[in-house]
Amino acid sequence: MKKYDLIVIGSGMAGMTIASKCAKKGLKTAVTDSRPYGGTCALRGCDPKKILVGAAEIIDRAYKMKEIGIQGDISINWQDLMAYKNDFVAKMPKDVEKGYEKAGVDMYHGAASFESEDTVRIEDNLLEADKIVIATGARPVILDIPGGELPIDSTDFLNLEELPKEITFIGGGYIAMEFAHLAARAGSKVTIFHRGKTPLENFEADIVKHLVNATEELGMELHLESDVVTVEKKDKGFTVKAASKNGEKVVQTDLVVNAAGRVPELDGMNLEKANISYGKKGIEVNKYLQSVTNERVYAAGDAAASKGLNLTPVAVLEGHAVAANIIRGNSKKPDYTEMPSVVFTLPTLAAVGMTEAQAKESSLEYQVKDGSASNWYNAKRINESTYAYKVISDKEGHILGAHIIGPHAEEMINLFAMAIRAKLKVADIRNMVYSYPSMGSDIGSMV
Structure with missing residues (x-):
């Protein structure tokens, strides 16, 4: 049996953050993954998806500009696009492994299952550790219908x-x-x-x-x-x-x-043997992302039933918190104040903070400013017919939530997230001088 200070199960963004930070602080650390190193975002999610969406954005833009000066037809060559995406993805696992090697992390390749509260088995290897982190991410739900195995994921x-x-x-x-x-x-x-x-x-x-x-x-x-x-x-x-x-x-x-939909990927881990409580949303954790039933164990990212959204930046945020708590003892709680999220459809939909329904359920006094911006300059210049917003603020003028659909909504929402974190008021946002013409210059009119 090999002994470690820390074993991290999962090599996605949460696991990568935790393993690297702890190893650099001198903890003897091991990491394992049943798939190539890199996690969902880099290999099977956000990054490859956005490469493909980037091509669709060109098609969408050209189609909308046809009426105002663009001529000719363009189309996506799926094979060429996939080849470009595959080239990007193929390089990632080796780059991730180089990072672990540089940090002094021992790497294993295989699914981990618990033998006891402090011991895991990875194929023929039995490992013991003072702390164990579960950062296995999520997997697609299984369709419980006749023929449910036929669709691809x-x-x-x-x-x-x-x-x-x-x-x-x-x-x-x-x-x-x-x-x-x-x-x-x-x-x-x-x-x-x-x-x-x-x-x-x-x-x-x-x-x-x-x-x-x-x-x-x-x-x-x-x-x-x-x-x-x-x-x-x-x-x-x-x-x-x-x-x-x-x-x-x-x-x-x-x-x-x-x-x-997706569910935490906890199958086959024998969590019961380690006295780890879990449910449909993942490992049950306290405010420090520590298992409520096994103090040796922490969880982060989609595998944890935390208050964070199932988003890559949130997984990284939780990874930093878990690493700090392992290194220095429980002292760091993730700050979920602003968690911008984006749906990369065309047009793009983006959000941060409360919806109006959530504001109604709260005890806060609030006000709403919303409307279509399809007749604003930034929509007109690219012939975009879908551009709208809704901004919710409290009685003092602090932003509670912002919701946008339209061109570059994924970038505009970050400015609203910064405003929430910095506790800027509506008046502050209106009185800013923005570069013009830019999408960001519309923000002052949205509040």
């Missing part, structure tokens, strides 16, 4: 050698909406089935309505309050059946993508 989609002519997505969250918009811009006919009344339920409802309209205007079929009940293989394609209050809907499609 988000990882498979990001590795498609060819893009089918017709694609059906099951789900209405980030993954479904982002990939649907990408596929539509690449030339596929897209159908989306979602069981909820609206997609992206956790986002500001009024802003999501703009996205729904933009989605349908692109020719995508969006079926809400529709439960997919069966998926059947038919010749070269699939038959998808969905039930709703309006009856049964049957779609013939070339490909089905399971984008119905």
Whole structure:
């Protein structure tokens, strides 16, 4: 048996942060992953997705500018785009391993399972540690329906050698909406089935309505309050059946993508042997991200049932907190004050802070400023018809929440996040001098 100060299970952004920081402080550290090193974001999520979305952005921009001076047709060569993405992804695991090697971290490759409260097995290796971190991330949910094993998942989609002519997505969250918009811009006919009344339920409802309209205007079929009940293989394609209050809907499609959500990846870890309490949202942790039932164990990122959103920057934030608590003892609590999140559809939807529904549920007095900005200069200059905002502030003028859909919303939302963190008031934001013409210059008019 080999003994360590720290074992980190998972090599994504949370695990990478913790292992590297602790090793540099002199802790004898080991890390393991059942997949290539790098985690979901770098290999199977945010980064490769945004490379593909970048191509779709060009198509979208050119299409909208056709009426105002751009001529000719452009299209996505899927094979060339995927080759570029694959080249980027292929380099990542070796780069990550070099970082671990430089930091003096011992690397293992394999799934970890607990033998006791302080011992894990990784294939033929039995390791003991004073502290163990679970940072295994999340995996796609398994569809519990006849034919539920037939759809591909988000990882498979990001590795498609060819893009089918017709694609059906099951789900209405980030993954479904982002990939649907990408596929539509690449030339596929897209159908989306979602069981909820609206997609992206956790986002500001009024802003999501703009996205729904933009989605349908692109020719995508969006079926809400529709439960997919069966998926059947038919010749070269699939038959998808969905039930709703309006009856049964049957779609013939070339490909089905399971984008119905993600759950913490804790399968096969024998957590019970280590007295680790967990639920549907992950490892149950205290305010220091320490297991509530096994003080040797910490969790971070999507594997932890924390108050943080399931986002890469939040995983990094929690990684820094966990590393500090392991090194110096429990003293650091993650600050979730501002957690901007973005849905990389086209147009892009971005949010930070409270929705209006959450403001209503709170005891705070608040005010709302919202509206369409489609007739503002920044929309007109690129012929963008979808551009809207909603900003919520308290009675003193501090920003409680900001919600934007439109061009470069992913960048504008960061300015609102900074305003929340810095406790700037509406008057401060209005009175700033912004560069012009820029998207940021619209912020003063949004508050």
